[in-house]
Amino acid sequence: MPTVEEILAYFGTYTPGVDGAVSSFKFEYLTSLGFAAIVIFLGHAIVKRSALLRKFAIPAPVVSGLLFSIVVAILKGSGLIAISFNVSTIQDLCQNIFFFMCVGFGFSWKLIRHAGGKLCLKIAIAACLLITLQDVLGVLVGQLIGLNPFLALQCSSSAMSGGVGTAASFGPIFIEKMGAPESATAVGVTAGTLGNVMGSLIGGPVAAFLISRHGLKSDPNDKPESAVDGKINELSNSRMVSMFGMVLLLCALGMPIYCILDNIPMIEMPKFIGCLFAGAIARNVMEALNIKFYTPEVDAIEHMFLELYLALVLMTIDITALAGVAGQMGVILLVQAVLMAVFAIFVSFNMFGRDYGAAVMAAGNCGWGCGSGPNAVANEKAVMDQYGWHNVAWVLYPSFAVIIDDIYNPIFLSLFGSIFAA
Numbered sequence: 001m002p003t004v005e006e007i008l009a010y011f012g013t014y015t016p017g018v019d020g021a022v023s024s025f026k027f028e029y030l031t032s033l034g035f036a037a038i039v040i041f042l043g044h045a046i047v048k049r050s051a052l053l054r055k056f057a058i059p060a061p062v063v064s065g066l067l068f069s070i071v072v073a074i075l076k077g078s079g080l081i082a083i084s085f086n087v088s089t090i091q092d093l094c095q096n097i098f099f100f101m102c103v104g105f106g107f108s109w110k111l112i113r114h115a116g117g118k119l120c121l122k123i124a125i126a127a128c129l130l131i132t133l134q135d136v137l138g139v140l141v142g143q144l145i146g147l148n149p150f151l152a153l154q155c156s157s158s159a160m161s162g163g164v165g166t167a168a169s170f171g172p173i174f175i176e177k178m179g180a181p182e183s184a185t186a187v188g189v190t191a192g193t194l195g196n197v198m199g200s201l202i203g204g205p206v207a208a209f210l211i212s213r214h215g216l217k218s219d220p221n222d223k224p225e226s227a228v229d230g231k232i233n234e235l236s237n238s239r240m241v242s243m244f245g246m247v248l249l250l251c252a253l254g255m256p257i258y259c260i261l262d263n264i265p266m267i268e269m270p271k272f273i274g275c276l277f278a279g280a281i282a283r284n285v286m287e288a289l290n291i292k293f294y295t296p297e298v299d300a301i302e303h304m305f306l307e308l309y310l311a312l313v314l315m316t317i318d319i320t321a322l323a324g325v326a327g328q329m330g331v332i333l334l335v336q337a338v339l340m341a342v343f344a345i346f347v348s349f350n351m352f353g354r355d356y357g358a359a360v361m362a363a364g365n366c367g368w369g370c371g372s373g374p375n376a377v378a379n380e381k382a383v384m385d386q387y388g389w390h391n392v393a394w395v396l397y398p399s400f401a402v403i404i405d406d407i408y409n410p411i412f413l414s415l416f417g418s419i420f421a422a
Helices: 004-008 029-048 051-055 060-077 088-105 109-115 117-145 149-154 163-178 184-214 237-262 272-288 295-315 319-323 328-351 356-370 373-387 391-395 397-418
Strands: 012-015 024-027 082-085
Touching: 004 012, 024 029, 029 051, 029 060, 029 088, 029 295, 060 082, 060 184, 060 295, 060 319, 060 373, 088 237, 088 272, 088 295, 088 373, 088 397, 109 117, 109 272, 109 391, 117 149, 117 328, 117 356, 117 397, 149 163, 149 184, 149 328, 149 397, 163 184, 163 397, 184 295, 184 328, 184 356, 184 373, 237 272, 237 295, 272 397, 295 373, 328 356, 356 373, 356 391, 356 397, 373 391, 373 397, 391 397
Parallel strands: 024 082
Antiparallel strands: 012 024
C-alpha cells in the first residue's frame, strides 16, 4: 500500500516546512493545466451570470484567476501550505510562441492599405508618446517620493508597456551596467504582474465609458475575416492539423529573427518579437504567392492559447509576495493606471477616429500599455463579444501597436536609463 507521500509525488513535489517556514507543494505541469482549465471554466460561468462584468468587458480568466490567486494567498498566509504550479514552460509556449505568432499572422498588408496609412502612423505616434510619458512621469513621481530612478523606470514603461518579459530583461541591464539597486529585477517583475491585472481591469470599463458617452455602435456588416462570406465555418480536423504544423514551423523560423534583433547593441528584445515578425512575414508572403491557409483554424489556435495564457498568469500571482513591495511602488503604479486611462480616453480615442473602432482600440491600448500584448487582445475580444465586431481594431491594432512598442520601448529605456547611470 503506497504511503501518502508516495501518492502525492504523482501530483507534484511536497517540501516540509523547516524553522518556522510554511510547507509547500508544487503541482506538476499536467495537474497545473487541470487547475488552469478549472479557472477558464469558472471564469466563463461567472461572467455569463454577471451583467456588470459583461458590461465592463472584463476577460473571464482574469475574474476567476484573481479569485483563485486570493484563495492560494489565504492558504499561504494562514500558514497551512504554500501552493505553486509548474507552468513556466507552458506559459512561455502560450505567450511567446503560439499566441504572438498567430497575432503576427493576422497582420496583413492588404488590411493596412484598407485601414489607411494615416491610422497606422497615428497608432505608431500614440504608442511612442505613451511609452515616453510613462517613463518621464514615473521618474518624476519617483523623485518626489524618494524612489531610485531605475526602480521608477522598472515600474514605468519597462513593466507597463513592456510587461513582465521586458522588465525581467532590463533588470539585470540596469543592475550590471548602470548601477541600479539589486532589487530592480524583482520590482520590475512584480510591477509587470500587477500591470497585467491593471490593464485587464481598466480596458473594458474605458471602452464601455466611451461607447456609452458617445453613443457608439458597431457596424453589422463588419465581420471577422473567417465570416466574411456569411457562412458558418466549421473547423476541419485536417485543416487544424495543417495550421497547427504551420504555426510550429513559423515559431521555429521566428528564432533566427529573435537572434538577430537580440544582438543589436544596447537594445533588448523579448523572444516573442521574433515569432510575431515571423507570423507577419509569412502571412504576407503566402498572400503574395497565393499559398492557401485557413483563417478559422488559426483564429481557433490563437483564442485557445490566449485563454490558457491569461489563466496561467492570473492563477500564479503570488499576492503575499506583492504585499511586501507596496508603498512607493504602489504610488507609481497608481499614477501609471490613471495615466493609462486618461491617455486612452483623451488621446488614443481621438487619434484613432472617435468611432466604435477607436473605442475598441482604446481598450486594447490599456491592455498592452499596462500589461502585455495578450491583454490587449483579451480586452478587445471582451469588448467585441459584448458590443460587436471591428475587424481593423482586432487584426491591425494589437500586432501593429506591439511591434512599435517592442521596437521603441527597448531603445528609449536604454537611452533614457543611461542618463541616470552611475
